[in-house]
Every structure is written in structure tokens, then in C-alpha cells.
Amino acid sequence: MDTSSDRAGARWATLLKGPVAVLLFGAAVYLYADRSIDLPPPGQLGGAFWPKLCAVGMAVAGVLKAWEAIRARGRPPEEGAACKDMDNRKLFLMILLIVLVVPAIAMLGFPLATALFIGIFLRLAGARGRLMLPLVSLGGTVFLLYLFVKIVYLPLPKGEWFFEDLTLALYRALFIL
Amino acid sequence: MNGLELFWVGLANAFSPLNFLMMLTGLVIGVLAGALPGITMLNAIVLVLPFTYSMDIVPSLLLMTAVYGGGIFGGSITGILFNIPGDPMNVPATWEGYALHRKGHVAKALGVAIMASALGGFLSCLVMTLVSPPFARVALSFSATEYYAVVFLGLVSVVVINTRSVASSLVCLFLGMLLGTIGIDDTFGSARFTFNSRLLETGINFTIVLIGLFAIGEVLEQLCERDKIPDQGLKERPKVSLMTPREVWAFKGPLLRGFGSGTMIGMIPGAGATVASFVSYGIERQVSRKPEEFGKGSWDGLNATSSAINASTGGAMIPLLTLGIPGSGATAVMMGAFLMHGIQPGPLLFDKAPESVYTIFAGMILCNLIMILAGWVCSKFFSELMRVPETIMGAFIIVFCFVGAYALRNDTSDLWYMAFFGVLGYFMRRYRLPIPPLVLGIILGPLAERYFLTAMIASNNDVSVFFTRPVSAGILLVSIGMLFWPLLQARMNRRKAAVQAADGAVS
Numbered sequence: 188m189d190t191s192s193d194r195a196g197a198r199w200a201t202l203l204k205g206p207v208a209v210l211l212f213g214a215a216v217y218l219y220a221d222r223s224i225d226l227p228p229p230g231q232l233g234g235a236f237w238p239k240l241c242a243v244g245m246a247v248a249g250v251l252k253a254w255e256a257i258r259a260r261g262r263p264p265e266e267g268a269a270c271k272d273m274d275n276r277k278l279f280l281m282i283l284l285i286v287l288v289v290p291a292i293a294m295l296g297f298p299l300a301t302a303l304f305i306g307i308f309l310r311l312a313g314a315r316g317r318l319m320l321p322l323v324s325l326g327g328t329v330f331l332l333y334l335f336v337k338i339v340y341l342p343l344p345k346g347e348w349f350f351e352d353l354t355l356a357l358y359r360a361l362f363i364l
Numbered sequence: 365m366n367g368l369e370l371f372w373v374g375l376a377n378a379f380s381p382l383n384f385l386m387m388l389t390g391l392v393i394g395v396l397a398g399a400l401p402g403i404t405m406l407n408a409i410v411l412v413l414p415f416t417y418s419m420d421i422v423p424s425l426l427l428m429t430a431v432y433g434g435g436i437f438g439g440s441i442t443g444i445l446f447n448i449p450g451d452p453m454n455v456p457a458t459w460e461g462y463a464l465h466r467k468g469h470v471a472k473a474l475g476v477a478i479m480a481s482a483l484g485g486f487l488s489c490l491v492m493t494l495v496s497p498p499f500a501r502v503a504l505s506f507s508a509t510e511y512y513a514v515v516f517l518g519l520v521s522v523v524v525i526n527t528r529s530v531a532s533s534l535v536c537l538f539l540g541m542l543l544g545t546i547g548i549d550d551t552f553g554s555a556r557f558t559f560n561s562r563l564l565e566t567g568i569n570f571t572i573v574l575i576g577l578f579a580i581g582e583v584l585e586q587l588c589e590r591d592k593i594p595d596q597g598l599k600e601r602p603k604v605s606l607m608t609p610r611e612v613w614a615f616k617g618p619l620l621r622g623f624g625s626g627t628m629i630g631m632i633p634g635a636g637a638t639v640a641s642f643v644s645y646g647i648e649r650q651v652s653r654k655p656e657e658f659g660k661g662s663w664d665g666l667n668a669t670s671s672a673i674n675a676s677t678g679g680a681m682i683p684l685l686t687l688g689i690p691g692s693g694a695t696a697v698m699m700g701a702f703l704m705h706g707i708q709p710g711p712l713l714f715d716k717a718p719e720s721v722y723t724i725f726a727g728m729i730l731c732n733l734i735m736i737l738a739g740w741v742c743s744k745f746f747s748e749l750m751r752v753p754e755t756i757m758g759a760f761i762i763v764f765c766f767v768g769a770y771a772l773r774n775d776t777s778d779l780w781y782m783a784f785f786g787v788l789g790y791f792m793r794r795y796r797l798p799i800p801p802l803v804l805g806i807i808l809g810p811l812a813e814r815y816f817l818t819a820m821i822a823s824n825n826d827v828s829v830f831f832t833r834p835v836s837a838g839i840l841l842v843s844i845g846m847l848f849w850p851l852l853q854a855r856m857n858r859r860k861a862a863v864q865a866a867d868g869a870v871s
Contacts, residue, residue, distance in 0.1 A: 209535050216542060225554040232820055234554030237813040241541040248534035255531045273794070278588040282790075285580065285762065286783050292766065293776040305759045312587045312755035323756055331763065341771055 202260060206253035213246030280311050296346025296354040302328040329361065337363045371493065374722030377422065378730050383723070386423045387731050390430025391738040397431070398438020398450045399746055400764075405435025405451060409697045421705040422720050426727040428701060432694050433677050433731050436637055437481040437739055440670060441746050444473050446761055448579040452570060452807050453637040453676075456645040456669040458578065459800060463661035471605040474747065476615075476663065477670045478739035479607040483619055484671030485732035488627040488678025493725040496686045506632055508822065509830050512815035513839035514632060518642040518808050520843040533801040536792075540805020541812075543568055550810070551817045563777045570806045572769045572781045577799050579765050580786025583758040585793055604743045606736065618648055618664040622671030629672075630679020637676040638807060644672035650846055659800075674735075678728065685709055685721060762786075 220238040227233020284307055291300040306324035314320065335341040336358070345354040358364040377383060390412070397408035408431050416424035439450020443458030444465055457477055464473040519537070546557045547567025558564040612619070622644045629640040648668035649658045658665050684695045702709045707717065714721055749757065769782035792799050823829040831837045 206531075213538075220556070224556050225552070227552065230825070231552070232817060232825065234549040234552040234556060237549075237817070238542060238545040238556055241538050241545065241809070245535060245538035245542065248531055248538055252529075252531035252535060255529060272590040273585075273588050274590045275588075278584060278790075281584055281588060282787050285786060288766070289776070289779040289783050292770075292779060301763055305763065308759040308762070309755055312758060314753070314755045323759075327756075327760060327763075331767070335767060335771075341767070342774060343767070343770070344776055 202256050203253055206249045206256060209249030209252060210246050213242045213249055217242035277311060284308060284311065292344050294347055294350065296350045297343035298328055298332060298354055298357055299350060301331065332361065332363060370718050370722040371726060373719055374726035377723040378727040382423050383426050383727060386427040387430045387727055387734060390427040391434040391731060391735055394431035394434025395438040395738055395742040398435035399441040399742065405432060406694055408435050409694050413697060413701065416701055421702065421707055422723050424701050425698060425724050428698050429728050430731045433485050433674060433735060434738060436673050436677060437735065440477040441474065441743050444470065444477060445746055446579065447582045448761065449574060452574060453641045453673045455574060455803055456641050457666060459659060460662050460666040464666065467661050471603040473666060474604045474743045475606040476666050478736055478743065479612065480619055480667045480670035481674040482732050482735045484623045484626055485674030485677055486729060487623045488675035489725065489728040489732060491627050492678040492682055496682045508815045508818035509833050509836040511632065512812060512819055513830065513836035514629060514639060515808050515812045515815060517839055517843045518639050519804065519812060520646065520846050533798050536798055537801040537805040540802035541809030544806045544809035550814055568781055569772050569778065571772060572778055573785050573806050574803045575765050575768050576782045576785030577789035577803060579761055581789025581793050583761050584790040586754060587758050604740055604747060606740065615663065615667045618667035619671045621648060622668035623675040626672030626675025627679040630676030631682050636680065637673045640672045640676040641669045642804060645669045646846065650849060685713065
């Protein structure tokens, strides 16, 4: 059974967990900077001075945040302060896609990775249509290739191994090279 | 010939077909390059440089100054439309412009950005023409202490950006400053927070941070909201609505303050448009009659910062033309163009080639007026993209962000930073942590460190140097005043309310 002191403790923990985390992070960064960065030349502040100053600033801001949280307890939340209700599954999959496209661009090359990314992203975002998805992903990729490779001369990643040859073949087919 | 006569000759030269064509071409290239993420204004100036080899110095300089002015403004277009600032200097315009867009004022926000930028640039070019030499002498006397004071003023504006929680702003500001220290330190060459990783040794480019935090976070928030039907894009043709003369008059205060701070800061070598945009935004927030609107779509904020960024271009040309000191990357490339043509910019330039100098002055003034047309046409073009459904727009915004990150150094490892900061941007929104202070910290933190340490080395670690030099002492006092003004204001308001309540109880 919950006692009132347990509930009060839980309330304080919720209130102060963020500020305490900031305070501890600041202290940890200070100690790490102090130990890992080269010693300063004699009579000078050295490379560790500024990060340590920022770490102290962060810890002080954490204390300020705690003070702000304690002062604001019991007050009704501000207008518009509530978080939006998010579709967490969709969000997780989109974040995963954004992370996975990074190695995909390096490995498969920009054209293939981008076409796949746009197609899957549109599907996840709720776009439908048998023709629309391939049309947008392939057409969009070709447009980007002309814009960045042909016009701006940006050497976009071509991929590795077989995929590099594939990208070069595509460039030739599109008269980009 | 006196100055006025030279100006008229310069104006006539600027209207010659080749010079006029160069200005028009430069503006269109500049605005488009500034608006496309990944192609910065500086990239565009470098790209047009080879085309100037076979030209005379005047059309070459007019082409480059037009790209410079147009490029600085161009980043505001994608900032207002898609929350993607083209360059760091467009960040404050993005905060206000995008908020105004979300409120349904996209046409007016674009129009205000165009007009305010053009007016700020126009007025600063007039100043450049009239008072270049004396102002340049003042700027030449500046040392690291004054530069530090100006950057400190920019950092202090963080307090006035977010009034909801000063502590949250400070946490994010210091986090941004810490992120800015990652990599090899400029002054002492020490490796900091690199964990023996090649990826971290080169440091974090702030353009990647700001594109990721603003754009990807926004896309995720818009598309992952539960039970929301994705927006199918605007049905009607989007418009760009320029300011009327009456509206310009109504916003004369923010426009003039933006122009003043932008020109002054632009003249300081190394400070540039980014510092000018943040400082003018902070000053405007302090003096505005509607400070509560800042961050939620403030016309005053958008006017001031748009005016300041282009006003800095006229200011930045002053030390280049009169002293031969390039104060930014863009003016350094222009200095290269001068040298390629065998001309050394500096005080002697006014004696040796006064007609050329005044043609550049007149051309820059004209450029800012033509920019209204070029900005309007390019904004209309980018506004058409608003008719594309939200899902398709979201996918392409993310791809553009990745291309933008890659284009900075042609290095795929920067894509990891983009993904990380994109996801971080989403979670900062979700947990209501303010993004602008983090961006401000990562942009201005390394500058503040460099100037602070240089001043300390020069003064044998004597901190009083910041208060013994009048200019830096003055700027620091203004900064401290800005820092404590919100607290004082709140205290005065509470006291006023208490007195009114007591009066009410007595009567």
C-alpha cells in the first residue's frame, strides 16, 4: 500500500530527476575534461579550460532548473504544455529508417539507397497507391541526381563493390556522366 | 571629382548592360544557392569565381556581391517554408518565420523577409558609400576583447529567446557550447572528447546540427502524430505578399534597429551575419512592445533579423574596400578576385580607381533593390512546393538534409551526425527542451572561446582587460543589462500588481 510519504518521495523524484541528471552530467564532464585533456602550457589556461567552464555552467543551470521546478510545483501546467499523442510504432520505425539509411548510402550508393528510403518512408508515413510510390521514389531520385551531380557537380556516394558499378552504369544511362 | 559626382558616375556604370546582367545573374544564383540546403552562400561565391577570370574587376565584384547579398537572404526562404535554415545566419528568421507560417501567414512572412532584407542591405550600402573610411578606422582598433564582448552579447540573447524557462535555455546553451568543444582545439591543439575516433576529431559542423535539429525533428513530429490525417498540400496557388509602404513605416523601429546592429557588427572582421542576426534578434526582443510573441511568430523579430543579416553585407565590405581586411569567408574570396586582377584593396584603392570603387558602391545599392524582384520570383518558385502532400515533402526534406550534410565535406561520416541530431531534435521537442539555445551555443561557443583565450594570452590572464577597454566594457555592460532586465521587469510587474491589489482593497 502507498503511504503519503512514499507518494511525496515519488513526486520529488519526478520533479528533480531531470535537474539532478543535468547536475551529474556537468560534474562528470568536468572530471573527464580535467583528466583527459592535455595539461596547459605554463602560465596559460589550456585546452581544458573552456569545456570545464561549460561543464560548471551546465551544473549551475541544473541547480537553477531544480529551483525552478520546486517553485513551479503545484501550479497548473502552462497552456500548450501537454505532449502530442504520438504513434510510437511509426515513430520507432521512421527513426530506425533514418539511422539505417546512413550505412546504406555509403554501401549501396546514393541513388539506390535514396530510392529505397523514399519508397519505404512514404509507405510508413501512410502514402498509398501502387503507382505513386515507385513513381515518386524513382522520379525523385533521378531529379536529385540531375540537380546535385549534373548541375552542382557534387560527387554523391557511389557505393562499394558491385553497387559502385551499378551507380556508374545508372549515371551513364541517364547521361549524367 | 568629389564623392557625389563619383557616385553618379558609378551609378551610370552600374546600369551598363554587362554590369546589370552580372547583378541580376548573381542575385538569382545567390538566392537559389542560399535556399538549397547544402549549398551555402560561400559555396556559390566560390563557384562563380572561375567565371570572373576573364572579366574586368567591376563586373566580377558586382557578380560576387550580388551572390553574397542574395545568398544571405536565400536561406530565409526554406527556413520560413520548411523550417530548414539555409545558413546559420537564417536561424532567427526561421524561428519567427516558420512560426508565422504555421499560423497561416506564410505569404506575408516571405514578403516581410524579402523587404526587410532588401531595406537593411540598401541602407547599409548607403552607409558604406558615405562613411566607409572613418568607420573602418574604428573597426581596425578592435582586438580580441571587443570581439569576445560582441559574441558574449550574442550568447546572452539566449535568456531573452525563451521566457518559459531560463534554466532550460541555459542547460541547452551550455550543452551546445560543450558540443562545440568536441575535436581538436584551435588555440592549444589538444584533442577534446574525441575518444580516439576520427569522426570526432574533426569536430561537429554546426550546419549539420542546425539542419538536423530543426528539419528532421519537425518532420517526425508532423508525420507521427496519432490519428492525424497527413496534410495533402495547399489546394490554392501560394502567394508571396510584399510589404506595403504603410507596413514598412509601421515596422520602421525593428527595421532600423536591425539595420543599425547589422551594419555595425558586419564591420567587425570575423563577427559577420550570424552574430548580427542573433544580436539584433536579442535586442529586438528586449525593446519590443510584444516580447511574448517572440518564438511564437513575431513580426518584429522577423523584420529585425532579416534587416540585420543583409545590413551586415554592406558593413563587411567596409574593412575590405578601405583597409584590405576581409572579415569573412565571402569577403576573403572577393579579396582573392581583387588580387587576381592585380588590384590591392585598401586606402589607396580610393585614389587609384575611384570610379571602380563607386561603381561597386552604386551596384551594391542597386542589387538590394533588384533583390526584391529576385527574392519574390524565387520565393514563388519555392512556395509552389507547398502544394506537395506532407508525406512526400517529409521524405524529400530528410533526403535534402542528408545531401546537405554530405556536401559540407563530401564525407559520409557526417551523415551519422545528421541522423543523431535529427533524432535528438525530435526528442528535444517532445520533452519541451528549447532548441534555439543549443544551436546558439554550438555556433557562438567556439567563437567565444577563441576570442576569450586570445584576449587572455595577450593580457597574461588578466580578466580586467574586458572592462578597461571602453568598447568592450560598454558592450559587456549592455549584455549584463540584457541578462538581468527580464528579472527586473518581472519584479517591477509584481510590485505594480501588488500596489494595484492594495489600492483595490482600500477603495
